[in-house]
Amino acid sequence: MVVTLDVEGARASHFVAGTSPLAELMACLHTLAEPEHHPESREWLARVRDGLPGTLVQALNYHAPLWARYRCRLFYPVQPPLDRSLPAELDALRRLDPRTFAQLAAYAIRGMTFAGAGEIAGGAAQRSFIRASERHSFSRGELARALVDDPERFRDGLVETVERCAAAFFDAEWRRIGPGLKDTAAKVGAQLRREPPSTVLTSVTPTATGTERPARVHYDKLQSGVGKVSDRGCFLIPTLHGWPHLILKLDETDLPLVVHFIAGDWEQRPGVPQSLIRDRLAAIAEPGRFEMCRHLLGEPITTSELAKRMGVSEPQVSRHLKRLRQVGLVTSRREGRMIYHRLHPQLVLSLGSDVLTAIMR
Incomplete structure (x- = not known):
């Protein structure tokens, strides 16, 4: 409304x-x-x-x-x-x-x-x-x-x-x-x-x-x-x-x-659109991506290492990472030939307050 x-x-x-x-x-x-x-x-x-x-x-x-x-x-x-x-x-x-x-x-x-x-x-x-x-x-x-x-x-x-x-x-x-x-x-x-x-x-x-x-x-x-x-x-x-x-x-x-x-x-405190909040919740709700987030939280990690830890193929890991990057929950950086991925913990932590804010506005 x-x-x-x-x-x-x-x-x-x-x-x-x-x-x-x-x-x-x-x-x-x-x-x-x-x-x-x-x-x-x-x-x-x-x-x-x-x-x-x-x-x-x-x-x-x-x-x-x-x-x-x-x-x-x-x-x-x-x-x-x-x-x-x-x-x-x-x-x-x-x-x-x-x-x-x-x-x-x-x-x-x-x-x-x-x-x-x-x-x-x-x-x-x-x-x-x-x-x-x-x-x-x-x-x-x-x-x-x-x-x-x-x-x-x-x-x-x-x-x-x-x-x-x-x-x-x-x-x-x-x-x-x-x-x-x-x-x-x-x-x-x-x-x-x-x-x-x-x-x-x-x-x-x-x-x-x-x-x-x-x-x-x-x-x-x-x-x-x-x-x-x-x-x-x-x-x-x-x-x-x-x-x-x-x-x-x-x-x-x-x-x-x-x-x-x-x-x-x-004063333009950044606001999070409701559509992005829903996308972030949906992204981490999928069981495979939720488990991946647990590995991504502790330290930067490569695609191959993630695949090894989770017992899945590298293409599967890449698809999950792409989705998490699309909603801003994961960042990736290149060092030489290797690409390291890491979870954005502050955004995950703020999801609860973002949801509450969106509901109460």
């Missing part, structure tokens, strides 16, 4: 690049709620968890549907400017009109956009929303009831939980990472002044592809949708803790579109 940004007629003025501490806090909360998605954050998670009061842990578990899977649009800026402080962003959240607040919260609780989300204050729409949320999980049903029973109390509880997170760990974390994210946003802003929007939107992640006619940028995601930039504008917000998730918010509102992109990806 594909999410598409329609940039036909879009100009640099339709985009705003900047930071959002509230969005970065949500990325942190997602990592806390889904630690198995983020093995690279084990040390950070351990430090943060050790310092969380039990009552805050309970509050985070209660609100987790707002950030565990479907990232709630409430945690992204609703209007320019960006680069505001967390207290300023929370003040904007407090002042957001009740209907929009309820609609965006309802989308997150259900984990999807749906018709009638802005009319859940009573009647059949309310009952349908609660039943659908309960079918998803008990915790989502509980949160749905709280939202429809007293939206303002729900909002107050959410803001209070965020403020407690800021005091417990995020204020210190933002002081550490905020300057770097601002530098990344500034680079993207400068790029927008020099290059076409489609080029910029494609450059922020290796999973994006662009077309010129019509001018569109396509992102490989687990849902489908289209957002027109010239109609709503677009925020480009870098994240550090959001890795490896590129988040696109095209919720059915008149709010600006959001691209929450990974700061490292913008």
Whole structure:
């Protein structure tokens, strides 16, 4: 499935690049709620968890549907400017009109956009929303009831939980990472002044592809949708803790579109295409090649020596080596009349993280 940004007629003025501490806090909360998605954050998670009061842990578990899977649009800026402080962003959240607040919260609780989300204050729409949320999980049903029973109390509880997170760990974390994210946003802003929007939107992640006619940028995601930039504008917000998730918010509102992109990806950290990941897995899954990899790991080795060790013909070994070279897992170098082959251990080691990254994007 594909999410598409329609940039036909879009100009640099339709985009705003900047930071959002509230969005970065949500990325942190997602990592806390889904630690198995983020093995690279084990040390950070351990430090943060050790310092969380039990009552805050309970509050985070209660609100987790707002950030565990479907990232709630409430945690992204609703209007320019960006680069505001967390207290300023929370003040904007407090002042957001009740209907929009309820609609965006309802989308997150259900984990999807749906018709009638802005009319859940009573009647059949309310009952349908609660039943659908309960079918998803008990915790989502509980949160749905709280939202429809007293939206303002729900909002107050959410803001209070965020403020407690800021005091417990995020204020210190933002002081550490905020300057770097601002530098990344500034680079993207400068790029927008020099290059076409489609080029910029494609450059922020290796999973994006662009077309010129019509001018569109396509992102490989687990849902489908289209957002027109010239109609709503677009925020480009870098994240550090959001890795490896590129988040696109095209919720059915008149709010600006959001691209929450990974700061490292913008700096062109090499990405591995899904097709190459599948080819590498298939290459080493064949029993003969898997056994060959064990011999190739320890030291450079010739074709004839491999054939002798494995008890097969040299042409068979050559065919296996050719396949492993095609997917980049084996390198070969000539020394005089001899050619030595060796496994690329780092690529094999990274296969697991590459698979996980490709699945989670």
